[in-house]
Amino acid sequence: MKSEFITEKQSDIDSLILTFFSLIKFINPNLNKEQFLIGTNDWLISKTENVSKKIICVCTGEKIKNTENIFAITKDEALYFAKKITLAEKSSVKGISEIDGYKEDAKLVDFISNLKIFFNDKKISYLPEGYSGLLLLSHDVDYIQTNIMYRLGRIYYLLNYLRLGKFKMFFQKFIHFIQQIFLEKEWKYVKMLEIEKEFNITSSWFFFSRITKNKKLFNPNYELKNNRVVDLIQKIKNNNSEIALHSSPESAFNSILLNEEKAKLESYSDEVIFGNRHHMGRFNPKISYDIWMENEFEYDASFLTNDKFMDISSTNHFFKIFNTSGTKSIIEFPTQWMDVQYLNFLAYDEKKFKTETFKAIDNAHSNNNVLSMNWHGIPYDWYTDFYREVIDYCVQKGFLICGYRDYLEFIKD
Numbered sequence: 282m283k284s285e286f287i288t289e290k291q292s293d294i295d296s297l298i299l300t301f302f303s304l305i306k307f308i309n310p311n312l313n314k315e316q317f318l319i320g321t322n323d324w325l326i327s328k329t330e331n332v333s334k335k336i337i338c339v340c341t342g343e344k345i346k347n348t349e350n351i352f353a354i355t356k357d358e359a360l361y362f363a364k365k366i367t368l369a370e371k372s373s374v375k376g377i378s379e380i381d382g383y384k385e386d387a388k389l390v391d392f393i394s395n396l397k398i399f400f401n402d403k404k405i406s407y408l409p410e411g412y413s414g415l416l417l418l419s420h421d422v423d424y425i426q427t428n429i430m431y432r433l434g435r436i437y438y439l440l441n442y443l444r445l446g447k448f449k450m451f452f453q454k455f456i457h458f459i460q461q462i463f464l465e466k467e468w469k470y471v472k473m474l475e476i477e478k479e480f481n482i483t484s485s486w487f488f489f490s491r492i493t494k495n496k497k498l499f500n501p502n503y504e505l506k507n508n509r510v511v512d513l514i515q516k517i518k519n520n521n522s523e524i525a526l527h528s529s530p531e532s533a534f535n536s537i538l539l540n541e542e543k544a545k546l547e548s549y550s551d552e553v554i555f556g557n558r559h560h561m562g563r564f565n566p567k568i569s570y571d572i573w574m575e576n577e578f579e580y581d582a583s584f585l586t587n588d589k590f591m592d593i594s595s596t597n598h599f600f601k602i603f604n605t606s607g608t609k610s611i612i613e614f615p616t617q618w619m620d621v622q623y624l625n626f627l628a629y630d631e632k633k634f635k636t637e638t639f640k641a642i643d644n645a646h647s648n649n650n651v652l653s654m655n656w657h658g659i660p661y662d663w664y665t666d667f668y669r670e671v672i673d674y675c676v677q678k679g680f681l682i683c684g685y686r687d688y689l690e691f692i693k694d
Contacts, residue, residue, distance in 0.1 A: 287328070289320030293341055293356065296603035297363035299610070303601035304366065305337060307407050307692070308393070309400050312337070319356070335400060352399045354392075365389050367602055367613075368566045368584070375563050407651065409691055413679035414646045417614060417653040417688055418477075418484035419582065420470065421527055421558065425503045425510060427466045427660060434499075435461045438625060454628040461624075469658040472665040474516050480672050485684035486517050487527035487558045487582075488550075490542035495529035500560060505549040514550050523686040525556035526578075530563035533583075536572040543576055556685050558582040558616075570602050574609040580685055585616040585655065599651065599692075612692070614685055617641065619655040631663055638671060646678045 286302060288294060298319070306312055312335075318328055319339040329336055329351055338345060338353040345353045364370055365386045408415050424431055435458040442451035470486075477484055488510070489501035496502070503510055517524060526546050532539035539557075547554050557578045559569075562585040573581050581602075601610040618641050623629040629637065645652035656668065675682055 286314055286317035286319065288318070289324045289341070293319050293339075294607065296605060296607045297360050297367070297369065298339070298356075299603045299607050300367055300600055301339075301359045301363040303610070304362075305396065307599060308396060309335075310407055325353075352396065358392075362389050362392060366600055367570075371566050373563075373565050374583075375561070407692065408649055409681050412681040414649060414675070414681070415651045415688070416642075416645075416675050416680045416682045417651060417685055418482065418682055419487060419525075419558075419616070419653070419655045419684060420473070420484060421487045421560075421655060421657050422470065422489065422503075422510075422513070423501050423527075423560070423657060424468055425507060425513075426468065427464050428502070430498075430502060431464075432462045435459070438628070450628075457628045457630065465660045465662070468660050469665050469668075470513055471516060473656065473658060473668055474513075474520055474522075476665065476669045476672060477522070478520050480676060480682070482672065482682040483520065483522045483684045483687050484682075485523040485525050485556060485582075485686060486513075487525045487556070488514070488546055489527045489529070489560065490546040490549075492538075492541055492545060494535075494538055495531050495542065497529070497531065500529055501527070505545065511549075518550075518552070523556065523684040524550045524552045524554065525558065525582075525685070526554050528557050528559050530560055533559050533564035533569040533572065536575050539572055539576050543578075555579040555689070556582060558585075570611070571604050573602075573611050574604045578611055579689060580612040580614055582614045582616055582653070582655075582685060584613055585619060612689070614653055616653045616655050618652065620657055620659060624659060624661075631661070635667060638667075639674070642671070642675060642678070646680070652680075 302317060305317070315336075316334055317337045317339075318325055319341065320328070321341055322343045322345055325338050325340060325345050329338065329345070332350050334350065336351050338351055339356050339359050340353055341356045344355050345351065347353050366389065368374060439451060439455065439458050442448070442454065488505065489503070491500070491502065491504055505511075505514075514524060524546065526543050528539055528542050532542055543554050543557075546552075555578065557573055557576075558581065562583050564583050569583075599612055599614045602613050603610045618638070620634075623634045623637055641652065641654075644650070658664075672682065
């Protein structure tokens, strides 16, 4: 990355500046080395005289004047934006939510909008040619069958309303969660795979890798050697889809534990594991990023929201996170949509869930956005019919549908 832009002083470059550049690079893939400059006022002016190309200038001192071909911001502004998209100021993340105090950043939203206007590109350009949208399709395998822990979890959600003093919500959502307690036993993964095969699409499947050190109450409790799991993994491989790691919250703080989880999944699946997503979106920005890179993941997808639909990074983009020294990086794919956002945390009924899902798809299509969707195979009797409807709708709209591994082929340096 350090060779991909011009700087007056190498000391001006750190991991956050590298992340900031990666965001701009993903917004405008055609940006080359001469179009991204970092330096003082006088140095930048000397480098931008009579420029004919669009130039991004990060000013270490006083900001130079914006022109038709110059987009200038201060280094402090660039660091601010990088900290916001990487959640660098958070000491712990428990599934990004309003409860944790997360709010979309208006300054960052405006910056992205102005940057696209500057590039004369109000839409995301990081889409494969010939497509009007991209659906990154993934599945978290949390349960193989409905068990006592799932049923107890419904009570947990109800009690959360009481804990937060939301007494009206408790009574409004009581029936919804009681009905979930009596869902059928078999989860819908196999049928979803059949639908994907029918449409000739791929997806990413995140499996929990259970070992002694992560056998916790709220972690998935199936074993990779379970016959149903073995059969499911083989069906996924037969579809040419991806096996990825649904790592434990505990491994976000422990590199050795994450390595053990990854190694076990690679052994049972006989696949190289490229991707990571922590269960419940729990990690620590000050610790976890280096741990992900130490374990040689190519991407992470742990930036997800637990209590409402929102744009996690306030960018509608993916970006790179760098280690402390700036020598290694990992791509972060924020997850904008999860079925459990609506069916668990917001306790939407079937009708409202479907309406909101199509709104998210239409928004992505209208803006040529990359939409990352995460499904859990919940055993509602209408679930797989709706899944087929969503896939067909996206195909008809001109979306490319694939998993994270396959999309990496489009965005490699």
